[in-house]
Structure formats: C-alpha cells, structure tokens
Amino acid sequence: MVKYAKKWLYMGFRGRKICSLDKKNRFLFPKELKDKLPSDSSYKFILINSFDGTKSLYLYPLENWQKFEKALLKKPLKKDVIKFRNFILGNLVELEMDKNGRLLIPQNKLDFINAKNEILIFGDIDKFQIWAPEEFERYNSTLDFDPEEILKDLYIYNEELDSDE
Numbered sequence: 610m611v612k613y614a615k616k617w618l619y620m621g622f623r624g625r626k627i628c629s630l631d632k633k634n635r636f637l638f639p640k641e642l643k644d645k646l647p648s649d650s651s652y653k654f655i656l657i658n659s660f661d662g663t664k665s666l667y668l669y670p671l672e673n674w675q676k677f678e679k680a681l682l683k684k685p686l687k688k689d690v691i692k693f694r695n696f697i698l699g700n701l702v703e704l705e706m707d708k709n710g711r712l713l714i715p716q717n718k719l720d721f722i723n724a725k726n727e728i729l730i731f732g733d734i735d736k737f738q739i740w741a742p743e744e745f746e747r748y749n750s751t752l753d754f755d756p757e758e759i760l761k762d763l764y765i766y767n768e769e770l771d772s773d774e
Contacts, residue, residue: 621645622732627742629727634719635711636728643710645732646670652706656718656739657697664722664744666714668704668730668737714739 622645628636646652653671660667669677681697684690704712714728722728724741731738740748 622734622737625729625731627727627729630714630719630724631711633713634716635707635713636730638706638710638712639730640710642730642732642737647672654704654706654712656702656704656714658700658718658721659738660693660696663748664741666718666722666739667733668712668739670736671703673735 622642624639624641624645626639626642628639630636647670651671655669655671655674657667657669659665681690681694702715702718704714706712714724719725719728722739722741723744724739727742729740729742729745
C-alpha cells in the first residue's frame with residue numbers, strides 16, 4: 610500500500626504479458642497479474658479508452674475505479690470536467706472475469722487500439738494498460754523525455770510523503 614493524497618489506495622500492479630485473443634475476443638488474465646489483485650477482489654473491472662492521447666485502454670479493478678469516481682465527483686462541474694466525465698463515462702465498459710479467468714474485450718475497444726490477435730497487458734500501479742503489441746513498441750520508440758528529470762522529481766515527492774508519517 611502507498612500513501613497518496615492522504616488516503617490509502619491499493620497500488621502495486623507490475624508485470625507485463627502478451628496474451629492471445631480467442632475467436633470471441635477473450636484473453637486469459639495472466640496469473641502473475643491476477644496474483645497482484647487484492648485477495649477480496651470481485652474480479653470485476655472497468656475498461657476505458659486511455660485519456661492520454663495514446664491508442665491504449667485502461668483496465669481498472671472495480672475497487673480502484675470506485676475511488677477514481679469518488680475523486681471525480683469532488684471536482685467542480687466546469688466545462689472541461691463535464692467533457693472529461695462524458696468522455697470517460699460514455700466510453701466505459703464493465704467486465705467480469707469468467708470462471709476460467711478470461712476477460713472479453715469488446716470489438717470496438719480492440720479497434721480503438723488496433724489489436725488483431727493478441728494484446729499486451731501490463732501493470733500501471735493502480736490499474737492495467739492494454740495495447741496492441743506493435744502500437745506499444747512504436748510508442749516506446751518515439752518517447753522524448755529526460756528520465757533523470759522525472760526521477761529527480763519523483764525522489765522529492767517520495768521524501769515529502771515520508772515526512773507525513
């Protein structure tokens with residue numbers, strides 16, 4: 610658990626796996642990622658289009674999504690917030706893992722990320738990201754940022770969190 614914004618949230622999804630899609634657009638949720646879910650998980654998820662400009666999907670465990678919704682409800686209803694809420698809520702899909710550990714991704718979501726027969730899923734701290742493997746490799750090959758600057762800021766952020774305890 611990580612202290613964030615004065616609340617405790619479940620975080621720590623890590624790992625990466627390429628998964629095949631069956632004829633019904635289902636994939637077997639990787640065991641190494643499933644094991645990171647809280648032991649009392651409902652195995653229900655919210656799938657949304659990314660809102661960072663990439664061709665990816667965000668897969669939130671329902672428990673984490675509900676915390677996201679509560680935070681969103683606290684935002685004043687300004688024009689941009691309303692547009693953001695409409696984008697998110699108008700494009701979300703509720704998913705539930707079947708008894709065989711599979712999740713079904715709707716065709717329109719696969720079309721959004723340009724996925725055909727397989728997907729890449731990886732942990733993104735409080736959620737999972739889903740990409741077409743080729744799209745992710747293309748995205749990674751075009752990154753233009755200074756990792757040292759980001760890490761420097763991250764270390765400062767962590768020191769501030771530690772001082773709250």
